[in-house]
Amino acid sequence: MNGSIADPKAVRRTILRNLRSALLELGSATKAELSDRLGVSFPTVSKFLGQMEKAGELLPVQLDDSSGGRRANRYSYNPEVMLGLALFLERTETSYIVFNCAGEVKDQGHAASVLTADITDFDALIAALVNKHPQISAVSVGVPAAVNNGRLIYIPEYEQFHDLDLKAHCEQRFQLPTVIENDMNAAVYGYYMARHQRSELQPSLVYLYFGQNGPGSGIMLDGNIMRGSSFFSGEVSFVPLYDQYNFGEAMRASHPHPRFPDGDLSVDAVARLIAVFAAVLNPHGVILSRHEANEGLLAQLEAASQAYIPREHLPAFILSDWEQDYLYGLQGLSLDLMLSREAGGN
Amino acid sequence: MNGSIADPKAVRRTILRNLRSALLELGSATKAELSDRLGVSFPTVSKFLGQMEKAGELLPVQLDDSSGGRRANRYSYNPEVMLGLALFLERTETSYIVFNCAGEVKDQGHAASVLTADITDFDALIAALVNKHPQISAVSVGVPAAVNNGRLIYIPEYEQFHDLDLKAHCEQRFQLPTVIENDMNAAVYGYYMARHQRSELQPSLVYLYFGQNGPGSGIMLDGNIMRGSSFFSGEVSFVPLYDQYNFGEAMRASHPHPRFPDGDLSVDAVARLIAVFAAVLNPHGVILSRHEANEGLLAQLEAASQAYIPREHLPAFILSDWEQDYLYGLQGLSLDLMLSREAGGN
DNA sequence: CCAACATATTAAATCCGTTTAATAAGGTGA
DNA sequence: TCACCTTATTAAACGGATTTAATATGTTGG
Numbered sequence: 001m002n003g004s005i006a007d008p009k010a011v012r013r014t015i016l017r018n019l020r021s022a023l024l025e026l027g028s029a030t031k032a033e034l035s036d037r038l039g040v041s042f043p044t045v046s047k048f049l050g051q052m053e054k055a056g057e058l059l060p061v062q063l064d065d066s067s068g069g070r071r072a073n074r075y076s077y078n079p080e081v082m083l084g085l086a087l088f089l090e091r092t093e094t095s096y097i098v099f100n101c102a103g104e105v106k107d108q109g110h111a112a113s114v115l116t117a118d119i120t121d122f123d124a125l126i127a128a129l130v131n132k133h134p135q136i137s138a139v140s141v142g143v144p145a146a147v148n149n150g151r152l153i154y155i156p157e158y159e160q161f162h163d164l165d166l167k168a169h170c171e172q173r174f175q176l177p178t179v180i181e182n183d184m185n186a187a188v189y190g191y192y193m194a195r196h197q198r199s200e201l202q203p204s205l206v207y208l209y210f211g212q213n214g215p216g217s218g219i220m221l222d223g224n225i226m227r228g229s230s231f232f233s234g235e236v237s238f239v240p241l242y243d244q245y246n247f248g249e250a251m252r253a254s255h256p257h258p259r260f261p262d263g264d265l266s267v268d269a270v271a272r273l274i275a276v277f278a279a280v281l282n283p284h285g286v287i288l289s290r291h292e293a294n295e296g297l298l299a300q301l302e303a304a305s306q307a308y309i310p311r312e313h314l315p316a317f318i319l320s321d322w323e324q325d326y327l328y329g330l331q332g333l334s335l336d337l338m339l340s341r342e343a344g345g346n
Numbered sequence: 347m348n349g350s351i352a353d354p355k356a357v358r359r360t361i362l363r364n365l366r367s368a369l370l371e372l373g374s375a376t377k378a379e380l381s382d383r384l385g386v387s388f389p390t391v392s393k394f395l396g397q398m399e400k401a402g403e404l405l406p407v408q409l410d411d412s413s414g415g416r417r418a419n420r421y422s423y424n425p426e427v428m429l430g431l432a433l434f435l436e437r438t439e440t441s442y443i444v445f446n447c448a449g450e451v452k453d454q455g456h457a458a459s460v461l462t463a464d465i466t467d468f469d470a471l472i473a474a475l476v477n478k479h480p481q482i483s484a485v486s487v488g489v490p491a492a493v494n495n496g497r498l499i500y501i502p503e504y505e506q507f508h509d510l511d512l513k514a515h516c517e518q519r520f521q522l523p524t525v526i527e528n529d530m531n532a533a534v535y536g537y538y539m540a541r542h543q544r545s546e547l548q549p550s551l552v553y554l555y556f557g558q559n560g561p562g563s564g565i566m567l568d569g570n571i572m573r574g575s576s577f578f579s580g581e582v583s584f585v586p587l588y589d590q591y592n593f594g595e596a597m598r599a600s601h602p603h604p605r606f607p608d609g610d611l612s613v614d615a616v617a618r619l620i621a622v623f624a625a626v627l628n629p630h631g632v633i634l635s636r637h638e639a640n641e642g643l644l645a646q647l648e649a650a651s652q653a654y655i656p657r658e659h660l661p662a663f664i665l666s667d668w669e670q671d672y673l674y675g676l677q678g679l680s681l682d683l684m685l686s687r688e689a690g691g692n
Numbered sequence: 693c694c695a696a697c698a699t700a701t702t703a704a705a706t707c708c709g710t711t712t713a714a715t716a717a718g719g720t721g722a
Numbered sequence: 723t724c725a726c727c728t729t730a731t732t733a734a735a736c737g738g739a740t741t742t743a744a745t746a747t748g749t750t751g752g
Contacts, residue, residue: 068720069718203575226567228627229628229630234626235625238654239622242589246654276586279579279581280579281626354710357739415748417700417747
């Protein structure tokens, strides 16, 4: 009936999630530390930790060092009580990773691509993994597709998955909270969450990628993934940049072009694309994959884009590891689900 | 000490604001209607309305029509208890509007531009208006400048206002809650809030404007104004669109150009700019001023942009009245402040 | 016109987190 | 070792919204 201003259920869940993530981030903490870090009163922290302890979520406690008076109890979270499962659905294969709350990988492997097969392979893989690791309590799936709240909106080449609500499918089949995310979006999220504390002011980031299947990008604004009204946002290959070419065409091959007699459009094209982002979104940073670029190229891009945009409004040029960020992203999405589960839930 | 999960002060303020805005939107309502519209319990609604009635915020009540049982009391808000003041700081002049909570204009007028003068003129104008209308309880100011939380970050040509914290200045001088906003941003906000209920899913909109001082745009994403990391977002004139020209240059004059022998770049340039927005942000709509465009041009743009972006991912092409939207925007910003004031505030 | 019913309002009980007070536990110096 | 100090934890009182019960005020049909 409620749900708007002060839903007690929701408050409870937030407190719980915050306690768990604070304990994981800090490694260990006292009740007082948690209380003022989270802005929740001491008695409340105490009550929740009591429940968590009873549920076996906390590791055997040590005593804190003295600071002049009575020594406080220290608590730390047992990262093994729940496991997460991340699935990477790629064109050539499907890979998976099982990890605990601290992000440590407990199991991993590959399987034939389920994209080229069908959904039963997917189900079988999850069933086997859940059977092997009954502690799994959340699932995240990365896909090279446009996703709308768990539904695969647009997935080129793989007709059998078109318009499938993968989230609903998983949740009802395995009774596990599930999140589906586009690969580029998962990567920006991963890059972001691996280095920013939850409390900081949220940056805007663009992850740029030039795959063999055409370029793509993931955009995060103030900590939120940007999807667009028809899930088209970030489709940078369509951006018109030259009299004759859009970004995709300019990249497809180094077109010979009267204006660029050396024949290499690609540096200028990317610089222009970054200029577009700067003039439209003005993000804090633009990220490129280390596998597709290096410091030298970055410097060239930085110089070239200053021809279009005043330096002080250009984003930071960042090199990162796409595979790693993608992995972190899916882990983070699972972790979010895990930490939000009800106490003693299963 | 608190402020994070359940700050009672904040809860109180939200309830109050929601009650006021619901009463204004609905015209009148019963306690039961308010209760389930806002998701706040009946007793709480009852308590708040009691206080508001005592404070004179409610208009004399009528009885509701019967629906088979006891007839309920109807309440409606007295829009005259507070007035708002909106100031439009433009290059050529400064204009102002005084209005009540229902948006009805109570007073309006012009004065010499304060931008070309200095801040004392500004203060004098407000002082006079507040003196004339003591009911004024919130101020909003629209400026052709980049604004960071009330501070004028970048205001070309008017050095004396550079880096001035106008919000702090007003609030301490007049003891009135104040909001400062960039003109384009106020316009998108105005367009949006004049036709969307607070509860609906929030659209993404781009307001495009081609002034004599160069083009600009205001961007709203999911109901939030987009500002950018260095307050540069929406500076569309920098967007590179052609081998030789960025958007600003292409618009500056109808350049003769080998690719466009008819010499009219401007339609294509705007179509390209819209394509850029579609591929990057994928907004629901792009809005143009009726004073700068008409249905014919809109149709041309719509056709031209399909050369760059598949039709289904293009935004809606919208014609609107910029002056009107700007006005609504500033009114809305003031109204927000007014409705958030403490009960019996003054 | 009155019994039976429907809906509105008011009052009491409850829930949950916070604030404040009381108690426990460990340090320190004479 | 014992007062005394500092800090941790537990217990009680409080605040504010919600849920549930009780009461008030209408309507309707015989």
